[in-house]
Each structure stands twice: as structure tokens, then as C-alpha cells.
Amino acid sequence: MDTGPSPAANPTRTPTDTAASPWQRALDFTGRRVLVVGGSSGIGNGIAVAFRTQGAAVEVWGTRPSADHYAGDAGSDLEGMMYRQVDVSRPQQVLHQVRPERLDVLVLSQGTVAYGQREFDPEVFQSVVDLNLNSLMRCAAHFRDSLAACGGALITISSVGGIRATQGNPAYAASKAGAIHLTRTLGQAWARDGIRVNGVAPGLVETKLTRVTVDNPQRLAARLKGIPMGRLGTPADMAGACLFLASPLSAYLQGQTLFVDGGRSL
Numbered sequence: 001m002d003t004g005p006s007p008a009a010n011p012t013r014t015p016t017d018t019a020a021s022p023w024q025r026a027l028d029f030t031g032r033r034v035l036v037v038g039g040s041s042g043i044g045n046g047i048a049v050a051f052r053t054q055g056a057a058v059e060v061w062g063t064r065p066s067a068d069h070y071a072g073d074a075g076s077d078l079e080g081m082m083y084r085q086v087d088v089s090r091p092q093q094v095l096h097q098v099r100p101e102r103l104d105v106l107v108l109s110q111g112t113v114a115y116g117q118r119e120f121d122p123e124v125f126q127s128v129v130d131l132n133l134n135s136l137m138r139c140a141a142h143f144r145d146s147l148a149a150c151g152g153a154l155i156t157i158s159s160v161g162g163i164r165a166t167q168g169n170p171a172y173a174a175s176k177a178g179a180i181h182l183t184r185t186l187g188q189a190w191a192r193d194g195i196r197v198n199g200v201a202p203g204l205v206e207t208k209l210t211r212v213t214v215d216n217p218q219r220l221a222a223r224l225k226g227i228p229m230g231r232l233g234t235p236a237d238m239a240g241a242c243l244f245l246a247s248p249l250s251a252y253l254q255g256q257t258l259f260v261d262g263g264r265s266l
């Protein structure tokens with residue numbers, strides 16, 4: 001008979017939970033360290049808030065000088081989190097960050113897109129790919145040992161654009177396809193280090209990245225027609241999948257990307 005999620009996947013329990021079953025404890029992140037790169041706004045911030053709610057000590061990285069610079073922004077709640085300004089498209093800024101002895105969860109939610117056909121310009125193409133793909137590897141490599149020290153989970157945020165052509169955005173689509181395949185490859189390579197690597201590919205979510213679509217009623221209506229569930233996703237929808245991927249509920253999942261898209265990719 002199945003007795004619940006594997007305890008080996010969840011080695012650092014607090015003494016207070018001993019009465020609860022492994023299933024009940026699975027989403028309790030008390031005592032865990034979580035870093036969300038790109039956690040200052042949008043989807044990443046929703047993910048950071050979810051881990052905070054579940055008891056984790058959460059650090060987020062963003063581009064502004066301090067947490068105060070996000071005050072009043074819709075979709076940005078940094079209460080009780082440690083904030084650092086790190087431009088992950090600059091290798092030295094990542095390399096200079098202290099590696100903690102252990103890191104339970106690393107979420108890589110940084111990303112950008114260039115509208116107006118600009119991604120067909122090779123220089124713009126390169127800068128989008130550098131942030132959406134190269135910086136994932138940069139951050140993952142930097143924290144590999146900290147994740148390995150505690151059987152941690154690495155979670156990439158890619159996109160449905162990684163498996164569908166996105167008209168006008170060759171860099172976005174190519175970089176997100178790369179992120180999905182990087183997730184598979186790191187999953188294969190780092191399993192032996194005890195690191196689980198998985199990802200979430202969001203569908204359309206209202207954030208500052210997608211304002212150009214959601215603020216345009218005609219464009220929004222057209223996009224909604226392509227979503228079987230008939231609604232946009234929310235940062236909380238993505239956060240739920242991330243909690244699952246970081247928890248022992250997904251202990252035997254490796255190298256996979258979950259499409260959390262209301263059926264858009266079907």
C-alpha cells in the first residue's frame with residue numbers, strides 16, 4: 001500500500017509536524033529557503049507569495065535598487081521577503097552573489113519580450129535569448145551545489161511559446177523552447193546529485209509583460225478564443241504548480257515542464 005510521498009525527498013522536517021501524515025505535510029515549506037529570480041513582479045511574485053504563505057524563507061531578485069522601488073506596483077508584494085537587485089543578464093552580477101550552504105528551491109522566472117518586430121534584429125534577438133535562456137543556466141549553475149546539499153528543486157518558467165510559434169517574436173519563442181529543453185537536460189544530468197529539475201510553461205497571464213495584449217480588447221478577445229478554459233491564467237495558477245513541483249508530491253517527476261495554460265497548447 002502507498003504510504004504517501006517519499007520522506008527521502010523531503011529530509012528537513014520540523015519537529016512540530018510529526019503528528020501530520022506525509023501527505024498533509026507535503027506543502028508545508030516551513031524552514032525551507034526559496035529563491036525566486038524575477039520574483040519582484042508578475043508570475044514570479046505570485047510564486048514568491050505562495051512559498052511565503054506556506055512558511056518558507058523567501059528571497060527574490062529583481063532589477064530595481066530596493067524593495068521600496070516596487071511599493072504601490074500592482075502585482076508586487078515583497079512583504080517579509082529578502083530582496084536583492086541582481087541583473088541576471090550580467091554574468092558578474094550573478095557570480096558575485098553569495099551561495100548559501102543549502103537552497104531548497106530555486107525558481108527562475110526572469111524573462112522579457114521585445115514587441116514591434118524588434119526581435120528580428122539580431123542584437124535584440126541576442127539580448128532576449130540571453131535573459132530568457134542563458135541567464136537560466138547562469139543562475140542554475142551558480143546554485144547547483146546549494147541545491148545538491150539538500151536535495152533541492154530547480155523550477156524553470158518557460159512558456160507555451162516554447163512549443164508554438166509566436167508571431168513576431170522569434171527570440172521569445174526560441175529562448176522558451178530552449179528553456180524547456182534545458183529543463184529536460186539538467187533534469188537528466190543533475191538527478192544523480194539529488195536535484196529535481198522541472199518547469200512550468202504558463203499560458204497567457206496578465207502581467208506587465210503582456211499589457212500590450214490584455215489592454216487591447218480586440219487582441220484579448222482573439223487570444224481568449226484560443227484558450228479552451230476561456231480565461232486568462234493568474235500568477236496564483238502558476239504558483240500552485242510550482243508548490244507541487246517543489247514538494248514531495250512530485251518526488252518522481254524529473255525534467256518535465258507542466259503546461260499551465262487553460263488548455264491553450266492542446
Ligand SMILES: NC(=O)c1ccc[n+]([C@@H]2O[C@H](COP(=O)([O-])OP(=O)(O)OC[C@H]3O[C@@H](n4cnc5c(N)ncnc54)[C@H](OP(=O)(O)O)[C@@H]3O)[C@@H](O)[C@H]2O)c1
Pocket residue numbers: 037038039040041042043044061062063064086087088089109110111112131157158159160201202203204205206207208209210
Ligand atoms: N505573462 C505571461 O502571459 C507569460 C506567459 C508565458 C511565460 N511567461 C514567463 O513568465 C516569466 C515571468 O514573466 P511575467 O509575465 O511575470 O512578467 P514580469 O511581471 O515582467 O516579470 C518579469 C520578472 O523578471 C525580472 N527581470 C527582468 N529582467 C531581468 C534581469 N535582467 N535581471 C533580473 N531580473 C529581471 C523582472 O524584474 P522587475 O520586476 O524589476 O522588472 C520581473 O521580476 C517570464 O519568464 C515570462 O517569459 C509569462
